[in-house]
Each structure stands twice: as C-alpha cells, then as structure tokens.
Amino acid sequence: MSTRSVPLTVTMLTECALVVIVTAPLAIAILAKRAYKERKDHVTILFLIAADIFYALSFGYMNVERYIFRPPGYNSSAVPKVPASDCNFHPTCIFMFLSVQVLGSINLSVAVDRLIATVWPTKYYQLGPRASVILMSVPFLVAIFFYVLNCILNYTSEEVISATCPYYSFPHPVLDPFFTYHRLVSTAATIPIYMVIGFLLWRRTVRHRNLNGRQQSNHLAIHLTLAMTTLAAVIFMMVPDIITAAIPRRTLGGDFRLILSCVVLGKAFANFAIYIWRFRELRTLYIQLFTKSFQVRRKTVIDMSSNNLTPIK
Known part of the structure; x- marks a missing residue:
C-alpha cells in the first residue's frame, strides 16, 4: 500500500468511478437514438465524453494497481531496474500514455472543428457527421502513433526504469518533452483559435447566407457551448499542468x-x-433514461406481485 494519504487516494478513486457513472449513461443515450448520434454537435460531445471516461478509467486503474495491489516499499531504491522496453505492454503505461495525450488534444480538435464551422458553415454541415468522426478521431490516432514510436525507441535504446513501470518514466527521452508538455500546449493552442472565431463572428465576416434564422441561432449556440468546454479545460487542466511544469x-x-x-x-x-x-x-434524454428505467422496474414488480399461477393438475 502506498504511503500517500488514504483519504486522498479514496477520494480520487471515487471521483474516477463517478466520472464513468455520471457521463457514460449520457453517451449511451445519445448512441441509442439515431437522430441524435447523427448530429455533428452530438458527435463532438460523444468524443469529449469518451476522452474523459478513458482518462478516468486509466488513472483509476493506475492507482488501484500502484497503491493497493503493490506491496509496501514498491517505490524504494531496492526495486530493481529493467529495460524500458519491458514496460512497453504494461497496462498502466499503455493506458496513461494514450489517455493523457487524448485528453489534452481533444479540445484542440474541437477548436479546429469550430473554426471550420465558422469559416465554411454551409459546407461544414453538408459534410455530415462522418467528417466530425474523422476529425475527432485524430487525437486518438496521434496518441497511438506516438505510443508505437515510443515502443520502437525503447526497443532500440538501453534506457532502464523501475520494474514497477511508472508511467512518467515510460516515455523515451526523445519523446519525454512531448509527453510532458503536449497536453499543456494543446490546451493553450485553443485560446488563439477561439479568439479568431470570436473576431470573425463579431465582425460578421463569415458567410451565413445559406443558413436560416433558426440555423444561425443554433450555430452560435453550439459555438458558445463548445467554447465553454474549452474554458473548462483551461481552468481544470491547463492550470494544474502549468503548476506541475x-x-x-x-x-x-x-x-x-x-x-x-x-x-x-x-x-x-x-x-x-x-x-x-x-x-x-x-x-430531457438523460432524465428520461432513469425515469423509464424506474418505471420498467416498478412495472415488473407489480406484474410479479399480481401473477397468479394455475396449479398443475
């Protein structure tokens, strides 16, 4: 067991579990309705939820594996060193390397998505949800690429790390700056992009002639909503990353x-x-998800209580 504060560790693990419990039903509800999952803004939200859940599961697993199942003194100098390549397929190294990068760059993809929607609104909506899926998949593909590259570099080097495979020691020295600052830089890069978007909308230099009044209103509302998620990333992610750096x-x-x-x-x-x-x-969809579930359970209980069995003769 780790020497870290037990209440803090329990709080963190509880928070990881709550992220999944609270947000996963919303993603499932969107995917269950064809009309919802084909909306471009909902596709973006699905990927944001996926990034949050992926990070919560990865971080929670790392701490369960590291601070509960490992024996006391696992991080002492007595722990032997092993080649870094031995940790290439360690679950903690895989999940944390990927999830940290995805969580950082997903908001950058959202910002690029909003910039495209601002400059070419008509073409943006004509492309359909598949274009949004491709764009929002980029952070996952980039993270996988750098993970594979890191594994190759570890195989070709003589770097050694602790046998416990701490994820912060897993990146090869060549990629360590990327791993350390990628999330911070990606989040910071969204700020000038939204400044450009705000300027274009304020000056009304973009063409919305092919959008009716309702479409324009929804268009601006989606901009504001996704900009708020980026602001949340700046507050909850960028500030801690600056302190850590x-x-x-x-x-x-x-x-x-x-x-x-x-x-x-x-x-x-x-x-x-x-x-x-x-x-x-x-x-409405989220509330109905739980109210319908309650109604189904209640109806099942009533049906079971009123069920009359005919005796076998």
Missing part, C-alpha cells in the same frame, strides 16, 4: 500531485454540467 517533481510532493490530478478529473463533471445546461434535448 513549473515546480520540480520532487518538490511538488505526492499528495499535492494527487490533488492536482483530482482537479483535472473535475473537468469531466464541468463538461457534463455544460451539456445538460446548454442542450435541452440532452437534459
């Missing part, structure tokens, strides 16, 4: 790093609140 790892302390990780997980709850607040149809 500015303070040396040894100085920062394990408990404080865990607190910062809990703050990053808070982005998922902020995003969920934004979806429910800004999309009335999603709010």
